[in-house]
Amino acid sequence: xxxxxxxxxxxxxxxxxxxxxxxxxxxxxxxxxxxxxxxxxxxxxxxxxxxxxxxxxxxxxxxxxxxxxxxxxxxxxxxxxxxxxxxxxxxxxxxxxxxxxxxxxxxxxxxxxxxxxxxxxxxxxxxxxxxxxxxxxxxxxxxxxxxxxxxxxxxxxxxxxxxxxxxxxxxxxxxxxxxxxxxxxxxxxxxxxxxxxxxxxxxxxxxxxxxxxxxxxxxxxxxxxxxxxxxxxxxxxxxxxxxxxxxxxxxxxxxxxxxxxxxxxxxxxxxxxxxxxxxxxxxxxxxxxxxxxxxxxxxxxxxxxxxxxxxxxxxxxxxxxxxxxxxxxxxxxxxxxxxxxxxxxxxxxxxxxxxxxxxxxxxxxxxxxxxxxxxxxxxxxxxxxxxxxxxxxxxxxxxxxxxxxxxxxxxxxxxxxxxxxxxxxxxxxxxxxxxxxxxxxxxxxxxxxxxxxxxxxxxxxxxxxxxxxxxxxxxxxxxxxxxxxxxxxxxxxxxxxxxxxxxxxxxxxxxxxxxxxxxxxxxxxxxxxxxxxxxxxxxxxxxxxxxxxxxxxxxxxxxxxxxxxxxxxxxxxxxxxxxxxxxxxxxxxxxxxxxxxxxxxxxxxxxxxxxxxxxxxxxxxxxxxxxxxxxxxxxxxxxxxxxxxxxxxxxxxxxxxxxxxxxxxxxxxxxxxxxxxxxxxxxxxxxxxxxxxxxxxxxxxxxxxxxxxxxxxxxxxxxxxxxxxxxxxxxxxxxxxxxxxxxx
Ligand code: F6P
Numbered sequence: 001x002x003x004x005x006x007x008x009x010x011x012x013x014x015x016x017x018x019x020x021x022x023x024x025x026x027x028x029x030x031x032x033x034x035x036x037x038x039x040x041x042x043x044x045x046x047x048x049x050x051x052x053x054x055x056x057x058x059x060x061x062x063x064x065x066x067x068x069x070x071x072x073x074x075x076x077x078x079x080x081x082x083x084x085x086x087x088x089x090x091x092x093x094x095x096x097x098x099x100x101x102x103x104x105x106x107x108x109x110x111x112x113x114x115x116x117x118x119x120x121x122x123x124x125x126x127x128x129x130x131x132x133x134x135x136x137x138x139x140x141x142x143x144x145x146x147x148x149x150x151x152x153x154x155x156x157x158x159x160x161x162x163x164x165x166x167x168x169x170x171x172x173x174x175x176x177x178x179x180x181x182x183x184x185x186x187x188x189x190x191x192x193x194x195x196x197x198x199x200x201x202x203x204x205x206x207x208x209x210x211x212x213x214x215x216x217x218x219x220x221x222x223x224x225x226x227x228x229x230x231x232x233x234x235x236x237x238x239x240x241x242x243x244x245x246x247x248x249x250x251x252x253x254x255x256x257x258x259x260x261x262x263x264x265x266x267x268x269x270x271x272x273x274x275x276x277x278x279x280x281x282x283x284x285x286x287x288x289x290x291x292x293x294x295x296x297x298x299x300x301x302x303x304x305x306x307x308x309x310x311x312x313x314x315x316x317x318x319x320x321x322x323x324x325x326x327x328x329x330x331x332x333x334x335x336x337x338x339x340x341x342x343x344x345x346x347x348x349x350x351x352x353x354x355x356x357x358x359x360x361x362x363x364x365x366x367x368x369x370x371x372x373x374x375x376x377x378x379x380x381x382x383x384x385x386x387x388x389x390x391x392x393x394x395x396x397x398x399x400x401x402x403x404x405x406x407x408x409x410x411x412x413x414x415x416x417x418x419x420x421x422x423x424x425x426x427x428x429x430x431x432x433x434x435x436x437x438x439x440x441x442x443x444x445x446x447x448x449x450x451x452x453x454x455x456x457x458x459x460x461x462x463x464x465x466x467x468x469x470x471x472x473x474x475x476x477x478x479x480x481x482x483x484x485x486x487x488x489x490x491x492x493x494x495x496x497x498x499x500x501x502x503x504x505x506x507x508x509x510x511x512x513x514x515x516x517x518x519x520x521x522x523x524x525x526x527x528x529x530x531x532x533x534x535x536x537x538x539x540x541x542x543x544x545x546x547x548x549x550x551x552x553x554x555x556x557x558x559x560x561x562x563x564x565x566x567x568x569x570x571x572x573x574x575x576x577x578x579x580x581x582x583x584x585x586x587x588x589x590x591x592x593x594x595x596x597x598x599x600x601x602x603x604x605x606x607x608x609x610x611x612x613x614x615x616x617x618x619x620x621x622x623x624x625x626x627x628x629x630x631x632x633x634x635x636x637x638x639x640x641x642x643x644x645x646x647x648x649x650x651x652x653x654x655x656x657x658x659x660x661x662x663x664x665x666x667x668x669x670x671x672x673x674x675x676x677x678x679x680x681x682x683x684x685x686x687x688x689x690x691x692x693x694x695x696x697x698x699x700x701x702x703x704x705x706x707x708x709x710x711x712x713x714x715x716x717x718x719x720x721x722x723x724x725x726x727x728x729x730x731x732x733x734x735x736x737x738x739x740x741x742x743x744x
Contacts, residue, residue, distance in 0.1 A: 016167070019160065019163045019164065019167060022163065023156070023159070023160065023163075026156065026159050027156050030151075030155040030156060030159070031148070031149075034148040034151050034155075035124065035145070035148060037148075038077075038124050038143045038145065038148055039113050039124070039126060041077065041078075041143065042113075042124070042126030042128075042141040042143060043111070043126070043128075045072060045078065045081070045141050046111075046126070046128040046139055046141060049068065049072060049139070050128075050130065050139070052068060053065065053068070053083065053130065053139060054130060054131075054132055056068065057083065057130075057132040057133075057137075058132055058133055062090070062091060065083070065090070065091045066091040066093075069081045069082065069083075069091050069092075069093045070093050070094070072093075072141075073093040073094070073095060077143060077144070077147055078141060078142070078143060079095045079097075079123060079142040079143055079144045080092060080093045080094075080095040080096035080097070080100075080142040081093050081096075081139070081140065081141050081142065082096055082100075082139075082140050083130075083137055083138070083139055083140070084102035084105070084106035084127075084137055084138040084139075084140055085135070085137045086102070086137070087101075087102050087103045088102065089101075089102050089140075095142070096142070097116075097118035097119070097123065097142070098118075099116070099118050100116070100118075100125070100140075100142070102138070102140070104116075105125045105127050105138075105140055106127045106137075106138030106140055108127065108129070109129055109136075110129065111126070111127065111128045111129070112126075112127050113125070113126050113127075114127075115145070121144060121145070121146050122145035122146065122149070123142050123143065123144060123145060124142070124143045124145050124148075125140060125141075125142055126140070126141045126142075126143070127139075127140050128140075128141075178740075178741075237706075237708055237710035237711035237714055238497070238708075238710055239289070239292075239293035239710060241710060241714065242290065242293050242294065242710040242713060242714050242717075243293055243294065245714050245717065245718060246294050246717060249717070249718055249721035250392065250717060250720070250721050250724075253388075253390075253391065253392050253724075254296065254297075254386065254387055254388050254391040254392065255291075255294055255295070255296035255297075255391070255392050255394065255717075256296060256297045256298075256299060256382055256385055256386060256391050256392070256393045256394070257287065257291055257296065257297070257298040257299065257393075257394045257396065258298075258299045258300070258378055258381075258382055258393065258394070258395050258396060258400060258403065259283055259284075259287070259298070259299075259300050259396035259397060259399075259400075260300065260301050260342065260346070260396075260397065260399040260400070261279055261281045261283060261284055261300060261301070261303075262279070262284075262298070262300035262301060262302060262303065262304075262307075262328060262330065263278070263279075263284050263287070263288045263291070263298060263300070263319065263328065264276060264277075264278065264317075264319050264320065264321065264328060265277040265278075265279055265303060265304035265307065266304040266305075266306040266307050266309070266310045267304045267305045267306055268305040268306045274306045274309065274310065275306075276321060277304065277609070278611065278612065280532075280533055280568040280570070280609055280610075282421065282493070282634070282635070282636040282637075283396055283397060283421050285495060285612070285636060285640075286493050286494065286495060286496075286636060286709045286712070287396065287709075287713075289496035289500070289709060289710075290709060290710065290712075290713040291325075291326050292320065292325050292326065293325075293710070294326075294713075294717075295325055295326050296326050296327075297326065297327045297328075297329055297385050298319075298326060298327070298328050298329065299329045299331060299378060299381050299382055299385060300328065300329075300330065300331065301330070301331055301332075301333055301338075301342075302315070302330030302331060302332055307330055308330075308332070311330055314329075315329055315330045315331070315332070316328065316329050316330075317330070329381060329385055331377060331378055331381050333374060333377075336370070337370050337373070337374050337377075339367075339370070339573075340364075340366060340367045340369065340370025340371065340374075341367070341370040341371045341373075341374035341375075341399070342374075342399065343571065343573050343574055344362075344364055344366070344367030344370065344371075345363075345364075345367040345368050345370065345371035345435075346371065346398060346399045347571055347574060348361065348362040348364075348367070348574060348576075349361050349362060349363050349364075349367065349368075349433070349435075350398045350401070350422075350433075351398065351422065351537075352576075353425065353429070353430065353432070353433055354398060354422045354423050354424060354425055354430075355422060355423060355537040355630070355631045355632075356423075356425060356429065356630075356631045357536055357537045357630040357631055358630075359536055359576055361432070361433070363433065363434050363435070368434075368435055371401075371402070371435075372402060375400055375401075375402040375403045375406055375442075376406060378400065378403055379403055379406035379407055379410065382403075382407055382411075383407070383410050383411060386411060386414070389411065389413050389414075390411070390413040390414055390415065390724075391411070391414050391415075392414070392415045392417065392717070392720055393407055393411075393414050393415070393416045393417070394417050394418075394419070394716070395407075395416060395417070395418040395419070395446065396418075396419055396421065397419070397420065397421045397422070398420060398421070398422055400418075401435075401438075401439040401442045401443055402438065402439070402442035403418075403442065403445075404416045404418050404442055404443055404444075404445035404446040404449075405441060405442040405443075405444070405445030406442070406445070407445065408445035408446075408484075409445070414447075415447045415448075415720045415723060415724055416445060416446045416447050416448075417446065417447060417448045417449075417450065417716050417717075417719075417720050418443060418446040418448070418449050418450065419449075419450040419451075419491065419493075419716070420443075420449070420450065420451050420456070420460075420633075421452075421493070421633050421634075422633045423451075423452075423456055423459075423631055423632070423633050423659070424451055424456040424457075424459045424460045424463070425459060426459050426462065427459065427462035427463040427465070427466045427467075430459070430463045430467075431463075431466065431467065436463070436467050437467055437468055440463060440464055440467060440468050441468065441481075443460075443486075444464070444468075444470070444479060444481045444482075444484070444486045445484075445486075446486050447486065447487070447720065447723055448486070448487045448489060448716065448719055448720060448723065449486055449487070449488050449489070450489050450490070450491040450716060451488075451489075451490055451491075451633075452490065452491070452492050452493060452633045452634045452659040453490050453492065453659050453662055454490045456490070456633070456659075457477060457488045457489065457490050460488055461474070461477070461479070461488060464479050464481075468481065469481075477489065487719070487723070489716075489719065491712050491715055491716055492634060492659065492662070492663060492707060492712065493633075493634045493636070493709065493712050494634075494636070494639055494704060494707055494708050494709045494711070494712050495636055495639045495640055495643055495704065495708065495709055496708060496709050496710070497643065497704065497705045497708035497709075497710075498643070499612075499616070499640065499643045499644070500612070501612035501613050501615065501616040501640075501644075502616055502643065502644060502646070504613070505613070505616055505617065505620060505644075506617075506620075507647075508620050508621075508645075508646075508647040508649070511617050511620035511621040512527075512620070512621045514617065514621070515527070515617060515618060515621035516621065519562075519564065519604060521562055524560075525560065525561070525562055526557075526560055526561045526562075526623045526686055527561075527562055527563075527564060527621060527622045527623055527624075528547075528561065528562075528563045528564070528622060528623065528624045528625070528626055528682065528685075529563075529564045529565075529566070529618050529619065529621075529622040529624075529625050529626070529641075530543055530563070530564070530565045530566070530625070530626045530627070530628070531565075531566040531610070531615055531618065531619075531625075531637055532566075532567065532568070532627075532637055533567070533568045533569075533570035534567040534568065534569055534570055534577060534580060534581050534584070534607070535570060535571075535577070535580070536576060536577070536580045536630075537629055537630055537631055537632060538628070538629050538630075538632075539628035539629050539630045539655060539672040540565065540567060540580070540584050540628075541580075541583060541584060541587055542628055542630070542672045542673065542675060542678070543563075543565070543626050543628045543672070543678070544563075544565070544584070544587050544588060544591055544603060545587075545675035545678075546626075546628070546675045546676075546678030546679045546681075546682060547563050547591060547602060547603060547679070547682070548591045548594065548595070548675070548679075549675045549676050549678065549679030550679035550680075550682045550683055551591075551594075551595040551602060552595075552679075553676075553679055553680070553683070554679075554683050557683070557686065558595055558597065558600070558602070559597055559600045561602065561686060562600075562601070562602055562603070562604060563602060563603050563604070563626075564604045564606065564618065564622070565584075565588070565603060565604065565605045565606065566606045566608075566610050566615070566618065567581070567584065567605065567606070567607050568607075568608065568609040568610065569581070569607060569608070569609070581607065584605065585605060585607075588603040588605045591603050615640070616640070616644045619640065619641045619644035619645065619650075620644050620645065620647075622641075622650060623650060623651070623685070623686065624650060624651040624652070624653060624682065624685040624686065625637070625638070625641040625650065625651075625652050625653070626653045626678075626682070627641075627652070627653070627654050627655055627658060627660070628653070628655045628670065628672035628678065629655045629657060629658040629672065630655070630657060630672055630673070631657045631658075632655065632657065632658035632659060632660070633659050634658065634659040634660055635654075635655075635658040635659065635660045636660075638652060638654050638658065638660040638664055638667065639660060639664070639704045642664065642697065642700045642701055642704050643701070643704055645697055645701070648693075648694045648697045648698055648701065649690060649693050649694065649697060650693065650697065651667075651668060651685035651688055651693055651696070652664065652667035652668070652696075652700065653667065653668045653670055653678070653681050653682065653685055654667035654668065654669055654670065655669075655670060655671075655672045656669050656670065656671055657671075657672065663703055663704075663707065664700050664703065664704075666695075666696035666697075666699045666700050667696070667700065668681045668684060668685060
């Protein structure tokens with residue numbers, strides 16, 4: 001209905017403009033036509049009276065002449081009549097205006113017409129020459145033109161009414177035709193939707209009604225097939241499925257990953273050579289296998305001491321070094337930039353802000369300036385790497401809160417999928433951040449924004465609700481901000497399955513023996529492990545206190561149980577991190593003194609980076625693993641421990657405040673703030689019967705196997721693909737509307 005009014009209104013407006021333009025011409029045409037009619041009448045009067053007038057004048061019968069003139073003037077349209085003999089007016093009838101003068105009106109040798117005004121009326125004077133007895137005079141006939149004006153006005157009104165009628169009719173017809181075309185076009189889209197839903201080909205005749213229907217049908221069928229791909233691939237995500245999904249759903253699309261930490265670090269070795277390091281980063285261990293499978297470009301900070309020596313002229317290096325499948329593009333940062341952006345804003349500001357571990361965040365304005373300029377620097381690198389207008393860009397983590405908006409501004413058609421690898425705190429906590437609006441604005445430059453858990457998504461939506469003007473759809477979990485929509489989704493990150501680090505591992509029994517030997521422990525010693533970066537969010541001190549509680553409450557474990565804590569130094573420039581290391585070393589000493597015996601130390605603290613195969617060997621040698629994060633987005637150590645245990649034994653003790661606890665519910669879930677309860681959990685793990693261990697481990701392994709990192713990446717990429725198709729449909733629909741409107 002609206003469309004009918006809209007088209008009808010437009011047609012009426014056009015008609016009104018046409019009428020206003022045409023009316024003055026039509027009016028002047030009617031006036032000329034009426035005047036010619038009056039002239040014609042004068043000529044008729046003259047022709048019919050000429051002979052009689054000549055006879056009466058020749059015979060000088062003045063009275064009869066006056067009588068003749070009065071009879072002619074009795075016609076209501078003739079105002080007056082008379083005869084001009086030179087300048088003398090003879091026998092004028094009663095209606096002759098007093099202002100009439102022969103010298104002005106009757107001078108021409110041929111008939112002439114002129115207009116005079118008398119008492120506000122326009123009068124047409126028609127003058128016809130007559131030869132009477134050798135003298136030339138003029139018969140003058142006067143017509144009142146107000147009759148002509150009146151007739152012209154009437155004609156104008158009729159014309160206006162006629163034009164308005166035609167315009168109204170044309171408007172109604174245009175609206176009906178528009179409605180008809182739009183209905184057919186909508187029917188064509190509906191038909192395409194139905195066909196796509198039914199998976200059927202449309203009837204060719206129907207599809208040809210409006211070719212757009214065919215285009216939309218194709219896109220919808222692609223969309224439908226992508227949904228089916230997700231369902232079909234639900235149970236078996238692996239590098240091949242991921243590659244296939246990418247090839248089917250996003251064929252020809254360019255993929256660019258951005259993170260602060262690079263997947264391969266080249267360092268100067270002590271021997272003068274170059275050594276390769278794989279950093280201790282959950283982000284890297286999750287994302288690297290994905291990029292290895294998909295190819296593309298990974299843009300990251302070149303932080304190694306030999307990084308510059310290993311890149312080409314464009315700062316690119318093919319990786320993995322042994323069998324390259326993608327390009328690492330390094331971005332260089334000055335020391336000041338690293339201090340402000342990485343150590344300051346990201347790790348002294350946002351890290352403690354988002355992890356509720358009771359470490360006060362520090363917000364320095366100077367750091368924020370660096371954070372902004374480094375985000376700009378990465379945006380430059382991404383735009384320089386992009387070969388198309390609409391690449392898929394996967395932005396990683398809290399280092400790049402502003403990057404999605406910066407990229408969106410420069411590549412408006414890009415599909416930007418941002419993943420926030422750490423928790424998102426509640427809105428009140430986030431509210432203390434002086435940069436809160438800017439960060440939210442930056443992140444809402446993304447097409448899709450992912451968190452590990454639904455709880456983090458909800459916290460983010462609450463923060464958006466509290467601090468920026470936007471429209472939030474809680475049912476669809478989307479935010480419309482500045483006219484653009486961002487989908488907010490939980491994507492629980494995971495690890496590759498099977499893990500590369502498991503390749504070449506020795507049988508579990510052998511790992512147990514080798515590790516015990518290496519650590520100087522007797523073969524029958526029970527072992528617990530904890531492996532992470534030396535970070536205050538990981539609850540390393542709390543874990544040690546739990547060991548203390550265990551040995552205090554259950555002294556039978558003294559000499560029979562050792563806890564191996566591997567801690568990779570990290571962010572050591574920051575006081576909080578240095579202090580944590582000192583405190584941990586002191587606490588380990590204290591507990592060892594308290595519960596140790598000659599040849600026995602309950603805690604072995606190994607402060608160094610371990611490569612993935614060493615980590616997996618340790619996992620396989622252990623009886624239990626403790627992940628006691630005070631707050632963690634996901635925690636992949638927990639999943640790696642499960643993945644390492646193909647013997648299906650070993651117990652996982654897992655913090656309730658790590659995202660992983662949502663998925664690995666067969667672990668012994670603990671509150672890391674309760675050392676006593678954690679000590680009880682360790683005792684329970686050490687005494688857990690093997691069948692129960694197997695039962696729990698099997699369920700957790702199934703979970704990690706099924707919900708592996710290929711699924712994580714696949715779901716995000718398929719969501720991106722669906723979004724791109726939806727955007728294509730929207731573009732098609734809007735261009736179709738324009739086309740339909742142009743056809744009207
Ligand atoms: O998710 C947080 C994270 O960025 C992870 O990638 C990783 O576990 C850790 O922090 C790495 O920190 P950094 O890159 O500062 O060493």
